[in-house]
Amino acid sequence: MTFINKQGYWISENGWRMCDTAELDYTPVPGTSFKLGVRKGAPNIILKAAIARLHREVEPMITSQIGCYTGTNSMPNSNHNSASAFDYNWDKHPYQEWGTWGANRSKVDRIVADFRGILEFGGNWTSPRDEMHFELHFAEGHAGTEQLATDLRNGLWGIWAPGQAPEPGTPSTPIPDGYLQIGSEGDQVRKLQVGMNKVFPNYRAMPLDEDGIFGPMTAAAVTEFQQRSLIGADGIVGPETKARLATYGIVLDGASAPTSPPAVPPAFVYPSTDEMTKQLWEQAFGPQAKGWPGLFGTLADGSRGKYPVEAVADLHENAGL
Numbered sequence: 213m214t215f216i217n218k219q220g221y222w223i224s225e226n227g228w229r230m231c232d233t234a235e236l237d238y239t240p241v242p243g244t245s246f247k248l249g250v251r252k253g254a255p256n257i258i259l260k261a262a263i264a265r266l267h268r269e270v271e272p273m274i275t276s277q278i279g280c281y282t283g284t285n286s287m288p289n290s291n292h293n294s295a296s297a298f299d300y301n302w303d304k305h306p307y308q309e310w311g312t313w314g315a316n317r318s319k320v321d322r323i324v325a326d327f328r329g330i331l332e333f334g335g336n337w338t339s340p341r342d343e344m345h346f347e348l349h350f351a352e353g354h355a356g357t358e359q360l361a362t363d364l365r366n367g368l369w370g371i372w373a374p375g376q377a378p379e380p381g382t383p384s385t386p387i388p389d390g391y392l393q394i395g396s397e398g399d400q401v402r403k404l405q406v407g408m409n410k411v412f413p414n415y416r417a418m419p420l421d422e423d424g425i426f427g428p429m430t431a432a433a434v435t436e437f438q439q440r441s442l443i444g445a446d447g448i449v450g451p452e453t454k455a456r457l458a459t460y461g462i463v464l465d466g467a468s469a470p471t472s473p474p475a476v477p478p479a480f481v482y483p484s485t486d487e488m489t490k491q492l493w494e495q496a497f498g499p500q501a502k503g504w505p506g507l508f509g510t511l512a513d514g515s516r517g518k519y520p521v522e523a524v525a526d527l528h529e530n531a532g533l
């Protein structure tokens with residue numbers, strides 16, 4: 213099994229399945245002899261191309277300070293855990309420090325712009341600032357990401373001569389047995405879409421295309437179903453979600469619907485105020501409330517941050533309202 217649940221997550225923050233080292237490609241960064249394990253396929257091509265350009269055009273790499281894959285991470289759904297991100301010369305660009313690229317910053321920005329929005333730079337974030345960090349922006353299966361990898365293999369920017377790039381690398385193991393998630397295809401996905409359209413026509417993502425391809429809208433519908441069913445909301449259909457769907461007559465894998473009513477789940481317990489504050493901000497502004505300096509305080513390092521009402525009051529005051 214090379215796609216695994218890590219620290220409670222099946223996919224990392226950017227939508228790539230969590231993996232172990234069997235999914236890494238250790239071919240060298242092009243133009244160098246430095247071997248680095250990066251997620252097979254498009255991430256390996258795109259992220260190594262980015263490292264090669266930073267090395268060639270901006271700042272020579274210090275190979276002891278470049279990393280991609282982590283087995284575990286202080287951020288449980290980190291994109292390092294799915295090997296779809298890398299850090300570059302980390303002692304020169306410490307976490308949470310601003311301006312570490314100095315006069316070279318415009319060169320970094322130009323390289324990032326060349327990657328068509330597919331390469332995200334942590335130096336554009338404000339909370340947390342992460343100037344060592346680069347990652348794939350789109351989830352696994354994004355057509356533009358695959359196209360960029362193909363273009364790089366065909367000689368884009370002269371990083372690889374055509375035919376010299378590492379293999380495209382299809383994942384060595386498909387979706388974990390029995391799980392449906394972004395990227396899954398087939399009859400079970402189609403049954404899920406047909407069943408959810410019929411039973412839950414008022415969900416926000418409805419109607420779903422009944423095409424048997426599990427994309428972001430299907431994931432959103434599954435997440436809403438999980439939230440409203442009081443089961444773990446991750447947008448992935450595993451055994452618990454399947455069983456719960458079956459109680460609504462949405463049966464995916466040939467088993468018949470249950471003949472007795474489901475057990476009533478335990479009463480919902482509200483999370484702490486701090487946890488709700490964090491979730492509100494993340495729902496509004498994304499993980500770690502990226503892009504909202506000041507408003508969110510310093511939650512990333514464990515302290516509470518401001519409550520929404522305080523932050524909104526600040527916002528009004530700053531805007532002269």
Ligand SMILES: [Zn+2]
Nearest residue numbers: 297298299345
């Ligand atoms: Zn990083």
